[in-house]
Amino acid sequence: MTLIPCPHCGKMTIEVREIPNTILIKRGFTGRKGPQFFRGRDVYLVDKCSACGKSPHIEDKINKEKLLKRLRESGLPTVIET
Numbered sequence: 001m002t003l004i005p006c007p008h009c010g011k012m013t014i015e016v017r018e019i020p021n022t023i024l025i026k027r028g029f030t031g032r033k034g035p036q037f038f039r040g041r042d043v044y045l046v047d048k049c050s051a052c053g054k055s056p057h058i059e060d061k062i063n064k065e066k067l068l069k070r071l072r073e074s075g076l077p078t079v080i081e082t
Helices: 064-074
Strands: 002-005 013-019 022-027 033-038 039-043
Touching: none
Parallel strands: none
Antiparallel strands: 002 013, 013 039, 022 033
């Protein structure tokens, strides 16, 4: 188990279990054996942060107003005309 700070507020430590990458030799549907790769992942043992109330594994959604403002300031068109 690994302890990491909350990515949103940084106050609470969140317990994470890391599952490493693995390669298993399995028999396929043709009957031959071959290596199969399984990607590792992180399993969050806490559902939400007690300090800020946000889930540690869900990123913040993009704010549409901020995105449009940034596009207008950069001079990119926000509407495509055909």
